[in-house]
Amino acid sequence: MSARLTLNLTRAGGGMAAVCLILFATAAPARAQALVADLSRHFVAITTGFTGAEVLLFGAVEGEGDVVVVVRGPDHRVVVHRKARILGVWVNAAQMTFEHVPSFYAVAASGPLAEIASETVRARHELGVEYLRLRLPPAKASPNVALEWRKGLVRNYQRLGLYPREPGTVTFLGNRLFRTRITLPANVPTGVYQVQTYLLRHGRIVSAQTTPLSVSKIGTEAVISDFARRQAPLYGLIAITVALVAGWIAHLAFRKA
């Protein structure tokens, strides 16, 4: 319960004011750096009541420029199936495996990405979902076929809410301070996320900073899913025992009624 409370407080943006104070206090030594950014918290806990979370990213820049923030979940391997109609029934007819697919991917920028960053910069730093390097081995798929597959993959992740369709906005407060909200949905995968903040001038990156964000289950959820993975046979036996006891209790309750 207390974990939720803290979560709500941070979500309400209470952290922002305090954080700005610290920023102003440390503004002098930071002058040499063109970009400073940090998160309102570096740890998102998935507890029983978890319905998603918001993390505040804030920072300051030195001089003019635009800010782009990329949040990337841990990479994993993904299998995609393509359906085809066989005898009137839709079945998974073909499959492809993508390596290194970010399990979460969100971008926020202080203006339209196409105007802020040049094509080459966007491609090199994977700014925008269309620039994600999701490649299939050329032996398996010709470029235009591969494009269809990757579009399909991205659509699926967008439906799951793991690749937000619309880029977020980075808001400037005055000329130097900026902030943006990172929204993590309830089905967010666990692991260490990389939050990359870029400062761009005239379409080129002049400064960058990476901040890790850890998302993990804590409390009962962590204990259960950990136990289910590490002690699978014992977990199975416990699941059976729980069911047996529950059934017996139900029988006793029935007999009374």
Next chain:
Amino acid sequence: MQIYLPIAEMSVDVFLLLGMGGLIGFLSGAFGVGGGFLMTPLLIFIGIPPAVAVATGANQIVASSVSGVLAHWERGNVDVKMGLVLLIGGFCGSTSGIVLFSFLRGAGQIDLVISLSYVVFLGIIGLLMLWESVRSIRRRRVAAAQRRKLHQHTWVHGLPFKMRFRRSKLYISALLPIAIGFVVGALTAIMGVGGGFIMVPAMIYLLGMPTSVVVGTSLFQIIFVTANVTFLQAYANQTVDVILAILLLAGAVVGAQFGAKAGARLRGEQLRGLLAVLVLLVSAKLFFDLLATPEDLYVLGVTP
């Protein structure tokens, strides 16, 4: 109130799960069925991954079968010997079912096989039940029920390894119950059902067991088969969500009490007719889902 399910890795409304458990419990109380065949599609419908739905369904059926069998046990309606013979087949069947499940899951065909199994088996059973109940309602109007032979002698009775089952008043080959147990065990693993809806007709029509011991014996062996499936799913696929199972169970216990009261008010044939319609509806829904053009041709598979 949302609760995060640790294995399904998603958060679901607690009252939705309790309500679903209650609904299934109500139906199982009213109709005397396990309800697994409705529970698994419902869980998939609310977004639980099919593999988790199937495995957790099996876990929940362990509990509902225990509470069911104890009532039958007290009335002496369990043929333990027959149950054990069915179990030999059931263990082999459910174990091979899990192997097949893991293989199909890797090949990306598990959802299709789950749906097709539901369409085929629910369709057949639903039609048979509907026909049977319509016929008996009609017959009741025409004349009193004729006396039937205990069972007919067919090629089945020529099979070797004959055994005597006193409580079921049968002297038949053990191969037949083993084969039935095997098929139902495999279905339990793949469909996440207790298999009572196939086991019960098979016991009555194929084995010729007296109806009084059929339900008790079926429940008796379902406990062990679903326990085996729970264990193997937890071990091989890590897809059993205990929290989900407990919530469904809590709802089911309460629902079953109301269901039993409602069931007592309805007549047998009407009850069976209603259940048949319900079974056919689920089957038809899944069938149309298979035929309908999918929202997206590309779907995500499981990560190996």
